[in-house]
Amino acid sequence: MPTLETERLVLRAPAQADFPAFAAYCASPRATFSWGQIGADRAWSEFAAAIGSWPLMGFGAWSIEDRASGTYCGEVLLQQPAHFPEPELGWTLMEEAEGKGxxxxxxxxxxxxxAAHHSDKSLVSYITPGNTxxxxxAARLGAAHDPDAPLPDGETPAETAVYRHRSAA
Structure with missing residues (x-):
């Protein structure tokens, strides 16, 4: 799993120390647009599955760490579980990290x-309508709503909107 660095952030392998904050997010109303409020056991499954995606798919989750303070800010992930028709770019931020870019x-x-490592694949973000x-x-990232894109198995347009990211080409 690569470590990515930006001007203010380090995207690194998730660590056990990140899990309490992740589980607290999952148990809070903030998780409404992710998978709904869930307990620590299901949160662990989500946390571990995103990490386990790396050897299976060649992409997965990174923990977002503030470079200056070392604070865990959330996660950004590339995932394609079995019920997703396309790879997804997703994000989860701790409340104190919001509104800072x-x-x-x-x-x-x-x-x-x-785009550099999987240029043969398209990339989407699955977003619950109303998650403004x-x-x-997604719009700031250059993604556009794609109403004709296939949805994850069992989901409807009332539950999920597909935002398609521009290809590297």
């Missing part, structure tokens, strides 16, 4: 890494 900086680095912060971030 951290998600944009981390997602840009992850998107660019994906994520919709705005």
């Amino acid at each position: 951290i998600a944009f900086e981390a997602a840009t680095a992850a998107r660019d890494w994906f 912060r994520s919709e705005a971030l």
